[in-house]
Amino acid sequence: MEVLGIDVGGSGIKGAPVNIETGELLQERYRIETPQPATPEAVGNTIKKLVDHFEWNGKVGVGFPAAVQNGAVKTASNIDKSWIGVPINTFLSKKTGCEVHVANDADAAGMAEVKFGGGKDQKGVVILLTIGTGIGTVLFLDGKLFPNTELGHLEFKNTTIEGYAADSVRKKEDLSWKDWGKRFNKVLKHFEQMFYPELIIIGGGVSKKMERFKAQIDINTKLIPAELLNEAGIIGAAAFANE
Numbered sequence: 170m171e172v173l174g175i176d177v178g179g180s181g182i183k184g185a186p187v188n189i190e191t192g193e194l195l196q197e198r199y200r201i202e203t204p205q206p207a208t209p210e211a212v213g214n215t216i217k218k219l220v221d222h223f224e225w226n227g228k229v230g231v232g233f234p235a236a237v238q239n240g241a242v243k244t245a246s247n248i249d250k251s252w253i254g255v256p257i258n259t260f261l262s263k264k265t266g267c268e269v270h271v272a273n274d275a276d277a278a279g280m281a282e283v284k285f286g287g288g289k290d291q292k293g294v295v296i297l298l299t300i301g302t303g304i305g306t307v308l309f310l311d312g313k314l315f316p317n318t319e320l321g322h323l324e325f326k327n328t329t330i331e332g333y334a335a336d337s338v339r340k341k342e343d344l345s346w347k348d349w350g351k352r353f354n355k356v357l358k359h360f361e362q363m364f365y366p367e368l369i370i371i372g373g374g375v376s377k378k379m380e381r382f383k384a385q386i387d388i389n390t391k392l393i394p395a396e397l398l399n400e401a402g403i404i405g406a407a408a409f410a411n412e
């Protein structure tokens with residue numbers, strides 16, 4: 170079965186049709202800059218452009234950077250505050266004329282990794298962190314997802330985990346990969362001591378740069394970049410739409 174997967178990020182909105190049995194992208198992904206401010210109207214119109222680009226009229230799965238519960242947006246840290254309370258499945262279905270299902274972006278990326286990537290068949294606790302504009306988190310126990318964990322908003326080092334170690338913070342504070350890596354290591358240690366995971370997977374743009382900060386990481390847990398790299402969000406959003 171084919172589903173159009175879309176990943177809404179702080180800087181770009183990306184999509185591609187996905188074969189949800191194999192996790193493969195069926196066409197080259199298409200990316201549009203995230204409109205600013207990222208209001209429901211503006212993001213909805215951008216998603217419609219992606220749907221039109223692929224001349225799509227089937228099911229659409231969207232990974233969205235907020236807690237999404239029962240089809241409604243609950244939080245808005247890196248998107249416009251006017252999203253809070255929006256019944257996003259209905260809203261985007263109306264905008265696009267397609268059947269749209271929305272999940273938290275980290276939950277979607279995690280789903281892809283556990284179904285098709287480095288987390289496949291992993292028993293016990295798996296944590297996936299998406300590092301980008303924000304920090305998204307998802308927990309799995311024996312492959313079963315615990316949704317909307319939002320651990321990036323835990324208080325940490327006089328700020329939050331996200332405020333301390335997001336990739337946007339690395340850029341804003343002009344941190345070297347070494348300095349950022351030290352911060353990230355502290356975050357990983359914190360998660361390690363809270364959850365005793367078997368595996369931690371790094372997703373988001375940073376997953377392609379692991380060589381640059383690997384030397385700063387000294388946790389006991391196995392740490393791997395998302396096998397599906399930046400595409401995990403798109404693939405997982407598509408897979409989620411069919412759950």
Ligand code: BGC
Binds near residue numbers: 233236246331
């Ligand atoms: C949001 C999460 C999201 C993460 C990554 C956070 O600021 O609260 O819902 O998963 O950013 O985009």
